[in-house]
């Protein structure tokens with residue numbers, strides 16, 4: 388007899404491990420996740436930066452455009468990585484490959500599935516963010532030692548968007564519904580003060596941006612990259628924590644209903 | 649007496665207004681091979697999912713391995729093996745990786761999993777395909793891999809939902825062969841099927857389900873003897889007048905028959921005598937087959953319908 392530990396509480400570890408095993412052979416998919424933010428950094432940061440010159444930074448003084456835009460791109464990359472994994476990939480495993488049905492033939496349950504997939508998406512996003520941050524530093528775009536904290540910040544952005552993405556995906560019926568993901572992500576990417584300061588908006592619109600999710604991440608990363616530790620950073624952090632927690636809670640409950648009818 | 653591995657009383661499963669399982673009583677004892685036989689939509693999968701602790705019962709009592717699936721789901725599942733009706737193998741992994749990761753889902757130690765995976769690959773004759781991707785396997789190989797995967801935790805109870813549906817005869821025999829081997833080594837099997845021959849081959853005891861209810865229960869031999877007798881005479885006629893004449897004739901001998909369009913299926917212990925009797929009466933059916941009675945005939949007598957539509 389194999390010594391089975393029947394009373395050991397199942398953990399999300401094996402769900403993460405499964406993805407690691409599956410993605411070992413998919414370097415292409417991994418590499419593209421690294422490449423995209425770099426291309427943005429080169430074209431917009433260095434290219435457009437040369438035309439724009441300086442903009443108003445978080446402390447009110449003018450800063451070079453490439454220094455300004457890099458933390459924004461970092462936040463956006465963390466968002467994109469996490470959303471991609473918890474929407475398209477998650478949906479494929481959920482509806483087509485029946486990966487989670489297979490897991491439910493073992494002690495694993497909806498909670499382990501949700502947490503394992505979330506941590507995986509976050510880890511993948513975090514890896515991209517780390518590489519991006521290292522490049523920023525290499526190009527001399529980092530202005531403060533506090534920038535190290537951009538890494539956990541990116542990780543938190545990944546958590547928030549992975550949770551929200553996963554929750555939303557449980558309502559998707561087919562791949563056609565994923566057009567909505569693009570429709571939501573693109574304006575977030577473009578208008579969350581990623582590419583230009585928030586004071587360029589009319590007041591009313593500025594407030595819409597201030598309560599939108601990616602803005603929290605952008606402001607957090609930018610504040611840290613410039614070493615401007617304003618108390619608002621705590622607010623941004625709390626926003627992201629709540630968003631991710633709510634997302635994963637909803638996703639877990641929905642998965643329990645859908646996987647255990 | 650040992651506790652039964654599965655014990656259901658008045659078990660019900662509803663999906664909204666639809667009643668998939670309409671109150672069934674089932675007991676599966678350790679060491680037996682138990683079958684649910686029934687046509688499409690009979691409620692077989694719904695029942696199996698409740699036993700597998702992935703579908704809460706709507707009403708009734710259910711105990712699996714002596715525990716309550718609602719409260720102890722993960723602990724019960726740790727000791728079950730499940731082969732789903734539809735393929736749930738991991739297509740992004742190789743054959744061996746499918747076994748390895750499944751062992752991890754059960755939190756088994758890696759060295760144990762590796763050793764066990766090699767044994768199981770040999771058991772289902774897939775050792776030479778160990779490093780292939782699952783997409784490259786035939787239907788029969790996939791089923792065998794699904795069985796191997798379900799055995800990684802050395803389950804006390806193996807649940808198989810239609811283990812050979814869609815396989816060609818040779819592939820089916822390979823699967824049956826493996827299941828016989830498991831039976832011989834004492835694994836308790838619970839399986840569903842809509843093939844009579846499969847149920848007769850594998851099951852010590854079975855229930856026949858129809859429309860969410862159990863319509864008969866017993867060993868295959870029991871059921872056949874109790875409901876139909878030893879032999880079946882299948883008679884075809886060119887029209888229904890001839891059929892009715894024949895029905896009247898055999899009725900005088902007290903032989904029971906199922907009446908179908910231009911067809912009679914008669915249940916008797918002596919087929920040749922019945923055929924001879926018809927000849928004496930000057931009745932000559934267009935075609936006539938005398939065969940051993942099977943579970944198909946039990947289903948036909950009990951429901952008036954054929955099992956494989």
Ligand SMILES: Nc1ncnc2c1ncn2[C@@H]1O[C@H](COP(=O)(O)OP(=O)(O)OP(=O)(O)O)[C@@H](O)[C@H]1O
Nearest residue numbers: 648663666668686687688689690691692693694695
């Ligand atoms: N998740 C579900 N939601 C709604 N109805 C369901 C669900 N699962 C099964 N049913 C319905 O319950 C009934 C019984 O289905 P079930 O899958 O248990 O039958 P089955 O005996 O396994 O049939 P088959 O031989 O086709 O596999 C069917 O009418 C089916 O449509």
Ligand SMILES: [Mg+2]
Nearest residue numbers: 692693694733
């Ligand atoms: Mg079924």
